[in-house]
Amino acid sequence: MSGPQRIVCLTEEPTEVLYSLGEQHRIVGISGFTVRPAAARKEKPKVSAFTSAKIGEILKLRPDFVVGFSDIQADIAAELIRHGIEVWISNHRSVDGIVDYVRRLGALVGAADKANAYADGLRRGLDAIEREARNLPQRPKVYFEEWDDPLITGIQWVAELIRIAGGDDAFPELSGEPLAKNRILADQGEVVRRAPDIVFGSWCGKRFRPEKVAARAGWDAIPAVRDGELHEIKSPIILQPGPAALTDGVREMARIVRTWADRTG
Structure with missing residues (x-):
């Protein structure tokens, strides 16, 4: 059998990919934030969060390959590299990047x-x-909220999936910013001015509260608030740059957009 045999996945997306490929036997450790697939949580030891990891526990697993994501995990990667572990940190932020990530990870593990x-x-x-969305009578303007305090708008792959699902991102100029701090909205009133037809909330790690969104000062003027179009997209299916976003995440957005278009068209 070729490729690494003892893989530690520091985030969810490599775990989901490897399970989808039938290569889960190679995984010896996963992120504690992993929820997909459900079997992974039962079968694999949890050795990391997102910004921290149990280095000692990882070393005990004797991994021959560790997979992580983004600059946020740079310190974890550096420490493992100093212990002689081979580490791959991906940094993909787009839909094309996610698809290519699947190909590259598969190649790396044989x-x-x-x-x-x-x-x-x-x-x-x-x-x-995307083909089905072209037949919609009209496209809604969509505001995606990744966090509520401060307000943080959606990252690039989210904005691209909104377009694929049939909507138009309300803050396209911010979606290309890879760092969340650069997608903070200093002025909540800007959402009011852009008047989104649909609001998607995906507050990473906590439940979306549409009633809190609707109660914000001046937001009653927003079409999405007026029409009750405040919808949660569960963070595990949209905020991980892996297969979940390209399947369950985008399908849920497309369902909501289609319902909106049928109602308004």
């Missing part, structure tokens, strides 16, 4: 053919959703 087939399937699913 499962390139399966990964390419899986990635092709993800792309076909997205293309089908």
